[in-house]
Amino acid sequence: MSDIKIEPISNYALSKENRPKAVFSKVGIVGCGTVGQNLARMISAKGIEVVFVEISEERVENAYKRIDEDLDRMIDRWGMTSGEKRAVISRIEGTTDCSNLKDCEIVFEAIRSKSKVAETELVQQVFQKIEKNISKDAIIATNATILGVTELASVLAYPERALAIHFLLSVPDAPVVEVTTGVKTSDETIRKANVFVKMLGRRVIPVFESPGGISARLVSPLINDACQMYLEGVGTLDDIDDMMTKGLGMRFGPFAIADKIGVDKILLWLDGMYEEYGDLKYKAHTLLKTKVRANHLGRKTQEGFYKYDEHGRRTDRAKCCQ
Numbered sequence: 650m651s652d653i654k655i656e657p658i659s660n661y662a663l664s665k666e667n668r669p670k671a672v673f674s675k676v677g678i679v680g681c682g683t684v685g686q687n688l689a690r691m692i693s694a695k696g697i698e699v700v701f702v703e704i705s706e707e708r709v710e711n712a713y714k715r716i717d718e719d720l721d722r723m724i725d726r727w728g729m730t731s732g733e734k735r736a737v738i739s740r741i742e743g744t745t746d747c748s749n750l751k752d753c754e755i756v757f758e759a760i761r762s763k764s765k766v767a768e769t770e771l772v773q774q775v776f777q778k779i780e781k782n783i784s785k786d787a788i789i790a791t792n793a794t795i796l797g798v799t800e801l802a803s804v805l806a807y808p809e810r811a812l813a814i815h816f817l818l819s820v821p822d823a824p825v826v827e828v829t830t831g832v833k834t835s836d837e838t839i840r841k842a843n844v845f846v847k848m849l850g851r852r853v854i855p856v857f858e859s860p861g862g863i864s865a866r867l868v869s870p871l872i873n874d875a876c877q878m879y880l881e882g883v884g885t886l887d888d889i890d891d892m893m894t895k896g897l898g899m900r901f902g903p904f905a906i907a908d909k910i911g912v913d914k915i916l917l918w919l920d921g922m923y924e925e926y927g928d929l930k931y932k933a934h935t936l937l938k939t940k941v942r943a944n945h946l947g948r949k950t951q952e953g954f955y956k957y958d959e960h961g962r963r964t965d966r967a968k969c970c971q
Contacts, residue, residue, distance in 0.1 A: 673845050677756035681712035685759035687818040693740040700742045709743035747782045755788040773804045790814045795860045795921035798831030809835035819910040829856040860925045865918045875903035876934040904954040908947035912940045
């Protein structure tokens with residue numbers, strides 16, 4: 650028995666070091682406001698580890714709190730069990746240190762600003778910070794809709810790694826995702842991004858660089874025109890929305906869509922696309938600007954074109970629209 654040779658199990662590639670790494674086992678998010686929180690929750694629910702970076706411990710704790718509350722609401726609607734919630738939370742790590750992104754295969758920036766110019770500069774700074782802390786094979790992505798990928802990636806050492814992956818976060822169960830590529834985005838980056846999106850159970854809608862993509866470029870002018878029709882007295886809010894939903898089969902009418910996405914976000918989209926294309930159809934209607942000035946942003950403030958309770962259920966039309 651003493652002559653038996655014991656060989657280490659690592660010789661058979663069963664050790665942790667030699668075990669093959671899963672594709673997209675860890676995803677990073679820089680900025681964990683509303684967009685970052687939705688991304689973290691959605692990605693973690695698919696069994697993928699998520700690490701998000703915020704600028705302070707206070708903001709890290711606030712993000713955890715908001716994610717926890719959102720998961721509780723899903724439990725209340727029978728969309729999740731308590732055990733599933735614990736599993737989702739266990740896969741999410743918050744930090745203030747960008748070096749914790751080092752093992753991520755893809756990192757999203759989820760920082761938002763009030764203007765397109767300021768946001769472009771801010772996102773470029775975030776892209777550079779991300780690149781310093783990840784491998785050269787990792788993808789850098791933005792969920793932004795109106796920013797040009799080519800311009801954002803121009804500050805990177807490896808611009809071919811960048812693209813936009815636009816999840817329609819206002820419609821969490823949307824089965825499609827816009828993947829927008831820039832001039833320098835490589836075929837390998839596109840391939841990996843497509844794999845990632847499919848892992849999340851979504852279908853890729855490929856878009857070559859076009860600020861606004863498909864979704865924002867189509868829905869924003871629709872909301873603009875609906876505002877003009879309403880002020881002309883062509884129809885009431887309900888009638889215009891009902892014509893589009895009950896008449897044409899849309900899931901939401903233009904005013905309900907604006908409230909769901911956020912009136913401020915629609916205004917930001919329109920301003921950005923008007924600056925980019927110069928087409929008057931993207932010139933934001935005065936009614937949208939008035940809503941934003943009054944902080945009537947939609948469901949998130951419980952008042953937009955309609956009023957809502959704390960659970961996001963519609964209760965009435967807004968005062969200015971009655």
